[in-house]
Amino acid sequence: MSPKANNKEREISYNYEIDSISQEESVLLREAVSELRKEVDKFKSTPLMVAEVKEIYKENVIIRIQNGNQFFVNISNECEKILPGDQVLVEQRNLTIIKKVELSKNFDVEKFIILEKPTIKWNDVGGLNEQMEEIKEVIELPLKKPKLFKKIGIQPPKGILLYGPPGTGKTILAKAVAASTNSTFIEIVGSELVQKFIGEGAKLVKEIFTLAKAKSPTIIFIDELDAIAATRIDVGTSGEREVQRTFMQFLAEIDGFKHLENVKVIGCTNRKDILDPAVTRPGRLDRLIEIPLPNKEGKKEIFKIHTKNMLLDKKIDIDKIIKQTENFSGAEIKAVCTEAGYFAIRKNRINITEKDFLKAIKKVKAREKAEGKDYMNLFG
Numbered sequence: 001m002s003p004k005a006n007n008k009e010r011e012i013s014y015n016y017e018i019d020s021i022s023q024e025e026s027v028l029l030r031e032a033v034s035e036l037r038k039e040v041d042k043f044k045s046t047p048l049m050v051a052e053v054k055e056i057y058k059e060n061v062i063i064r065i066q067n068g069n070q071f072f073v074n075i076s077n078e079c080e081k082i083l084p085g086d087q088v089l090v091e092q093r094n095l096t097i098i099k100k101v102e103l104s105k106n107f108d109v110e111k112f113i114i115l116e117k118p119t120i121k122w123n124d125v126g127g128l129n130e131q132m133e134e135i136k137e138v139i140e141l142p143l144k145k146p147k148l149f150k151k152i153g154i155q156p157p158k159g160i161l162l163y164g165p166p167g168t169g170k171t172i173l174a175k176a177v178a179a180s181t182n183s184t185f186i187e188i189v190g191s192e193l194v195q196k197f198i199g200e201g202a203k204l205v206k207e208i209f210t211l212a213k214a215k216s217p218t219i220i221f222i223d224e225l226d227a228i229a230a231t232r233i234d235v236g237t238s239g240e241r242e243v244q245r246t247f248m249q250f251l252a253e254i255d256g257f258k259h260l261e262n263v264k265v266i267g268c269t270n271r272k273d274i275l276d277p278a279v280t281r282p283g284r285l286d287r288l289i290e291i292p293l294p295n296k297e298g299k300k301e302i303f304k305i306h307t308k309n310m311l312l313d314k315k316i317d318i319d320k321i322i323k324q325t326e327n328f329s330g331a332e333i334k335a336v337c338t339e340a341g342y343f344a345i346r347k348n349r350i351n352i353t354e355k356d357f358l359k360a361i362k363k364v365k366a367r368e369k370a371e372g373k374d375y376m377n378l379f380g
Contacts, residue, residue, distance in 0.1 A: 048089040048098055053082055061097060063090065071095050118175035118185050125176055126305045127298020127330065128169055131289050135160065135177050138287050139264050143181040143217045146262075157287045158254055159265030161225070161280060163272040164291035167331030170268045173291070174221040177266075183217040190227030193246050201228075201246030209253040209263070216262035225267040229279045247276070254284050293329055296322060302330045306337040313353045321354065324361045336360045 051063040054070060061082070064070045073095045075082070080100050082088060088097045122132060142149055142156035149156055162170040178185040186208065195201040212218040228247045254265060267285050269275065279285055294302060299322045325333060339360035344352050 046092055049092050049095070050101070051088055051090045051095070051097075053084050053086045053088055053097075055084060056082070063088065063095065063097070065090075065095075073097060118179040120172055120175045120179055122176050122180060124305060125169060125172055126301030127294035128173065128291065131162075131173065131291055132176075134287065134289050135173055136180075139177045139219065139266070140181050143183065143262060143264070157285075158283070159267065159285040160287040160289055161267045161269070161272070161275075161285040162289050162291050163269050165293060165329060166270055167329035168291040168293060169330045170291050171221070171223065172330075174219065174266045174268070178219045178221075181217060181219070183219045183264075184212070184215040186212055186218060186220045188220065188222050190222055190224040190229070193228050193250070194243055195246075201242060202249035205246060205249045205253060212263045213261075218263045219266060220263065221266045221268065223268045225269045225279070226271045226274055229267070229269075229276050230271075230274045231276045247279075251278060251284065293327060294333075298330075299325055299328065299333060302333045303337070306334050307352075310337065310341065311351045313351050316352075316354045316357070321357045321361070324358065328364075332364055335364050339363050 049065060051065045053061055054064050055062040057072075059075060060072055061075055062070055062072055073090065075097045076099070078099065079088070079097050082097070082100050087101050089099050089101055090097050125132060138157050138160050162173060164170065175185065177183075188208065193201050193204055195204060208220065212220050228243055228250065265285065267279070272288075280288060300318060303318065303322065325336065328336070336357060337360070340352050340356040343356040343359050344350065
């Protein structure tokens with residue numbers, strides 16, 4: 001073959017490779033341009049509004065938008081079949097229903113669940129033996145042995161109310177019974193149930209109880225119950241009326257047409273005196289358990305619990321230390337143990353002496369005294 005023929009074949013091959021490369025690049029460029037146009041169209045498109053279907057009239061629907069207003073609107077031909085209660089996407093200008101969306105909850109009630117179930121044991125609670133026995137009878141026994149109550153022919157209480165001064169162990173007791181029954185523990189603060197818009201607080205309460213039934217056995221622990229369950233008074237403010245609506249929904253969920261079965265409610269408050277009688281009547285939170293300040297023996301138990309992992313000096317006189325903790329709660333005794341540990345750390349020691357504990361008691365008392373003065377200054 002002549003050199004000219006070889007050159008011609010090489011040129012043809014080279015041009016073919018260039019054409020194939022240019023075609024691949026062109027395909028890639030077209031795809032990139034198409035994706036960019038789609039992104040630009042997304043920015044140009046009008047956002048759709050979420051609404052709830054209230055009533056259906058043949059080809060028209062009454063919807064309710066987030067601010068509470070209701071409108072009589074049309075349905076798009078492309079929209080699938082909808083029913084009252086469904087959530088739909090509507091066009092913002094004329095509110096025509098475009099399509100149905102999966103029912104979503106307005107509240108993320110999952111955040112109230114402690115995913116890692118409580119690990120506090122009954123041995124971690126000191127000075128409350130009588131109270132523990134009552135809680136075991138009302139909460140633990142029905143969850144562990146429900147057939148026993150059916151044989152006897154009685155229904156156990158639906159819930160209990162723990163009341164007493166701050167720091168006496170109400171929350172710890174609730175977590176301990178949840179751990180002993182291997183139950184899901186839903187912890188709520190009463191003020192979290194009070195929402196901004198009308199009806200939202202009641203809906204949140206309903207969703208919490210629905211979730212509790214789905215994840216039973218469940219213990220619902222409501223801290224600071226007095227935030228929603230205070231005695232109802234005739235006040236004209238919308239805020240007070242909304243709190244009362246939330247409270248009435250709470251009472252309705254406890255009563256209910258269906259028994260709560262494996263769902264137990266534990267209320268907690270420092271102000272039992274202001275609670276509405278409706279929440280403490282028989283059939284609701286009818287077992288009232290006072291959690292008082294610990295006595296001398298109780299303080300010893302609490303002291304031993306909080307110092308079991310500490311290296312204590314052998315010369316420590318526990319009775320002398322306990323004698324100095326007059327009117328101390330369990331939380332304050334724990335604070336004393338923590339402060340004593342800090343005094344040892346400052347001296348670069350790992351063992352805790354009696355002197356450290358006495359200094360810690362003085363420090364805790366001084367702090368309580370200062371806070372007491374500040375509190376009284378609020379009243380002049």
